[in-house]
Amino acid sequence: MKTAVIVFPGSNCDRDLAVALEAVTGVKPAMVWHGDSELPEGLGLVGVPGGFSYGDYLRCGAIAARSPIMRAVVDSANKGTPVFGVCNGFQVLAETGLLPGALMRNRSLNFVCRDVDLEVANTDSAFTRLYEQGETIRIPVAHHDGNYFADAETLDRLEGEGRVAFRYAEDVNGSARNIAGLLNEKRNVLGMMPHPERRIEAAHGGDHGRRLFEGLLEMVGA
Amino acid sequence: MKLKIFVTLKPGVLDPQGKAIQHALGSLGFAGVDDVRAGKLIEMQVADETTDAQIDEMCRQLLANTVIENYRVERA
Numbered sequence: 081m082k083t084a085v086i087v088f089p090g091s092n093c094d095r096d097l098a099v100a101l102e103a104v105t106g107v108k109p110a111m112v113w114h115g116d117s118e119l120p121e122g123l124g125l126v127g128v129p130g131g132f133s134y135g136d137y138l139r140c141g142a143i144a145a146r147s148p149i150m151r152a153v154v155d156s157a158n159k160g161t162p163v164f165g166v167c168n169g170f171q172v173l174a175e176t177g178l179l180p181g182a183l184m185r186n187r188s189l190n191f192v193c194r195d196v197d198l199e200v201a202n203t204d205s206a207f208t209r210l211y212e213q214g215e216t217i218r219i220p221v222a223h224h225d226g227n228y229f230a231d232a233e234t235l236d237r238l239e240g241e242g243r244v245a246f247r248y249a250e251d252v253n254g255s256a257r258n259i260a261g262l263l264n265e266k267r268n269v270l271g272m273m274p275h276p277e278r279r280i281e282a283a284h285g286g287d288h289g290r291r292l293f294e295g296l297l298e299m300v301g302a
Numbered sequence: 303m304k305l306k307i308f309v310t311l312k313p314g315v316l317d318p319q320g321k322a323i324q325h326a327l328g329s330l331g332f333a334g335v336d337d338v339r340a341g342k343l344i345e346m347q348v349a350d351e352t353t354d355a356q357i358d359e360m361c362r363q364l365l366a367n368t369v370i371e372n373y374r375v376e377r378a
Contacts, residue, residue: 139367146364175367182369189318229315229370254316 081124081300083109086153086169088144093130093167093275100277101127104293117148119156124300126153130167130222130275140183140225141171150176162206162296163269167223170261170271179262179271180238181230186223187254193222195285197249198260198274202242205267206299210291217288219274221252226273228255228262238262246272303350304378305357309366310341341371 083101087094094111101109109127110120119126133144144150154176157163165173171183186192195218200211211217230238235256238244246261253273261272276289311317317339324338344365348357357375366373 138364142364142367174369180369182367184315184370185318187316187318189322227318254318 081105081297082107082120082122083125083127084112084119084123085109085127085129086112086114086149087129088114088131088133088147088172090133090135091129091131091168093277096275097127097129097166097277100280100289100293101125103280104290105297112149114144114147114149117152119149119152123156123161125296126156126161126163128153128163128165128169128172130169133168133172136225139175141168141173141175144168144172145175154178157264157269160266160268162300164207164292164296165269165271166275166277167221167226167273170273171225173269173271178269179264180234181228181256181262183225183273184227184229184254185225186227191222191224192226192253193220195220196252196260196274198246199249201244201247202263204242205245205263205270206296207263207270207292208245208295209299210295216249218279218286219276219289220278221274223253223273226253226255228253228259228273230256235259241265243267245270246274303348303352305346305348306376306378307344307346307361307365308341308374308376309344309361309371310373311339312370312372315370 085094085098098109173179197216200215203213243263245263248258248260276292279286279289319340320338327335361373
């Protein structure tokens, strides 16, 4: 499966994501610079990595979401290509409007950097299909702006449509209804604050993140 | 033309920074401070022929995230 990882100035998890994708797919991802306006052909996944794109200026993810490559990512997502945004990548996807709501400063105002338990809230997507419904997985978070906000009507709709993919098992950052990861309507876009790419082998302290990439590979095919 | 654009959190959106400022003012001994909200002021110089509609688009497309923020434009 061909994959691509978008690289913004200030991305710092792009290589983690690339290593995880290569480990699972056996193919090195294309690293695509934010100033490019086209993605490679035939991608099975576009990864939007963690970090502090553009120094989090204005709002986290705001400037990155308006970069030339993100126009191509949005077009590609709308045509059905799987897109996965992790941490800052989730913030970027929310700023593009591919995912609803916004990520705000953690309620505690503290940067949170630790392992957290997540509940797999929905397994009906390429990303979550190899997990068990309601399963608890342990994945690290490392963010300052992970406090998910959407109005009550939107939250009800997201829950009704089964679009909450992951929830924190405890209050980690003040997120509405403990939302840690969200799917778009067509379920080909996933954004999440925790970092599954940092948990893909025993040497990482666990491999609970690995099935996310494996599920996608099985679904999309080699 | 000079513009001042005020970007503020919508009512009902929790503002942790505002809360922290309020707390700090309290610990400095200022009593009776309530409901502190922090926002942004963006100043810019634009061509005189810039229309209101264009300014509005700037705000909606980039300067404010209308999911959580309101904006107000002042022309100097």
